[in-house]
Amino acid sequence: MEYKHFNHEHNLAIFELQAGNGIHCSGCRTLCSGSAYACWKCNFFLHLECGNANRSMEHPSHELHHLTLVPCPTYSAGSFVCNACGAPGSSFSYCCPLCEFDLHIRCALLPAIISHRAHPHELSLTYGLGPQAKVSSPPDACGICHKLVDNKFWTYSCGPCKFQLHTSCATPEMVPISYQADGVSGNAAAEAGPGFYKEENGSGSSPNGSKPAEVEDPVLETQLELMRLQQELELSNQLAKMMASYNLSSLV
Ligand SMILES: [Zn+2]
Ligand SMILES: [Zn+2]
Ligand SMILES: [Zn+2]
Ligand SMILES: [Zn+2]
Ligand SMILES: [Zn+2]
Ligand SMILES: [Zn+2]
Numbered sequence: 001m002e003y004k005h006f007n008h009e010h011n012l013a014i015f016e017l018q019a020g021n022g023i024h025c026s027g028c029r030t031l032c033s034g035s036a037y038a039c040w041k042c043n044f045f046l047h048l049e050c051g052n053a054n055r056s057m058e059h060p061s062h063e064l065h066h067l068t069l070v071p072c073p074t075y076s077a078g079s080f081v082c083n084a085c086g087a088p089g090s091s092f093s094y095c096c097p098l099c100e101f102d103l104h105i106r107c108a109l110l111p112a113i114i115s116h117r118a119h120p121h122e123l124s125l126t127y128g129l130g131p132q133a134k135v136s137s138p139p140d141a142c143g144i145c146h147k148l149v150d151n152k153f154w155t156y157s158c159g160p161c162k163f164q165l166h167t168s169c170a171t172p173e174m175v176p177i178s179y180q181a182d183g184v185s186g187n188a189a190a191e192a193g194p195g196f197y198k199e200e201n202g203s204g205s206s207p208n209g210s211k212p213a214e215v216e217d218p219v220l221e222t223q224l225e226l227m228r229l230q231q232e233l234e235l236s237n238q239l240a241k242m243m244a245s246y247n248l249s250s251l252v
Helices: 167-173 218-251
Strands: 002-004 011-017 034-039 044-047 056-059 062-070 093-096 101-103 113-116 119-126 155-158 163-166 175-178
Touching: 011 044, 062 101, 113 167, 119 163, 155 167, 163 167
Parallel strands: none
Antiparallel strands: 002 011, 011 034, 034 044, 056 062, 062 093, 093 101, 113 119, 113 175, 119 155, 155 163
């Protein structure tokens, strides 16, 4: 079975990668083992989770706008700071270019409620105030690593007990209880998900030609704006691909 991913020119197939192989996922740049999508010619690999990620999503932490999955950061620095965990990223991100809001795929897919052996009650995902926020209340310590947790970034917390964990500290041993974000599923099933290429007819063009200059419906207006942005992203995506293919051919 072969899959066509929007960010890779060749078909991908699912392989079992052994642990300790040093292979990194092209989507999240972290180590990749177990079932994964692969193009061996190009050393292009994707976790199932990263390959299956939806092209766009609505996330409750950013209710104003849709987030669009972009294969590489659109910022001049070439990296982004994740609004969820505060760590940088240089590959796939769920991005709102209007607000410069970015999430790692993993962070965007964090479950809303978990249980964790570090605490007897359920912990809920609590959104931070963003990297630019001023921290007002004195920060508390994480229940696992005991380092301070600042309220710019997301935590798993139990309100009544004032107990909190960094998301990165919680994830290795958490047990997901419920998901909240649109189109998020708990298991990365080994099927081609919406991240995979679909021929969509007529997207972005209307058969009646030009749209009226004045759009009164704010939702429609936002969608038009998004379409424009997505076209721009598509362009930068193609540019990146061209550059990548230069790099590859120069290696031969
Ligand atoms: Zn990945
Ligand atoms: Zn390839
Ligand atoms: Zn993150
Ligand atoms: Zn936004
Ligand atoms: Zn911690
Ligand atoms: Zn509690």
